[in-house]
Amino acid sequence: xxxxxxxxxxxxxxxxxxxxxxxxxxxxxxxxxxxxxxxxxxxxxxxxxxxxxxxxxxxxxxxxxxxxxxxxxxxxxxxxxxxxxxxxxxxxxxxxxxxxxxxxxxxxxxxx
Amino acid sequence: xxxxxxxxxxxxxxxxxxxxxxxxxxxxxxxxxxxxxxxxxxxxxxxxxxxxxxxxxxxxxxxxxxxxxxxxxxxxxxxxxxxxxxxxxxxxxxxxxxxxxxxxxxxxxx
Numbered sequence: 001x002x003x004x005x006x007x008x009x010x011x012x013x014x015x016x017x018x019x020x021x022x023x024x025x026x027x028x029x030x031x032x033x034x035x036x037x038x039x040x041x042x043x044x045x046x047x048x049x050x051x052x053x054x055x056x057x058x059x060x061x062x063x064x065x066x067x068x069x070x071x072x073x074x075x076x077x078x079x080x081x082x083x084x085x086x087x088x089x090x091x092x093x094x095x096x097x098x099x100x101x102x103x104x105x106x107x108x109x110x111x112x
Numbered sequence: 113x114x115x116x117x118x119x120x121x122x123x124x125x126x127x128x129x130x131x132x133x134x135x136x137x138x139x140x141x142x143x144x145x146x147x148x149x150x151x152x153x154x155x156x157x158x159x160x161x162x163x164x165x166x167x168x169x170x171x172x173x174x175x176x177x178x179x180x181x182x183x184x185x186x187x188x189x190x191x192x193x194x195x196x197x198x199x200x201x202x203x204x205x206x207x208x209x210x211x212x213x214x215x216x217x218x219x220x221x222x
Contacts, residue, residue, distance in 0.1 A: 043212040097208035103155035
């Protein structure tokens, strides 16, 4: 079975802090994705990566950056957290770019 | 971009009942996936189904790509089926990005 893990289930940070969310997959997948999920807005794609050191902007990249130094790990970075970044963050991976996506358990981030 | 509409938005069932969830999409797609999000937030991939019919236990899905819709059938529902069901599509012009519907909130009562 594919396993996607995220570094924290719950996280509380203060406005202005730099925040790192980590995602690791164990299936040698080429593609990894970061989404955020908000009530009434559904799941929205922030960034994705189709190879090591490669990244593509999704629909809502503003205020975020990403890093993919190793194939199995994809990090989402909030350079200066703001309250409007309070959300559920979900990481996913897939073997093919348009392939079946497998999700991690999610990180519920609160920025105060 | 491609539009994805799911219906109904909410559904309440008694344990043992059957149900059908629908997903309509506005353009041609490369693939379509159904997910279940449990009450703890975990999204589980149920089906990868760009066309045709697939079955997995009590769940089955059918996608009619030419008519731009997909159906998810849940038979003999159980309380553990509760949660939100999402349909997500990769449109032919989407660049391999999934667009998610708003979801159907399913509650199965004992």
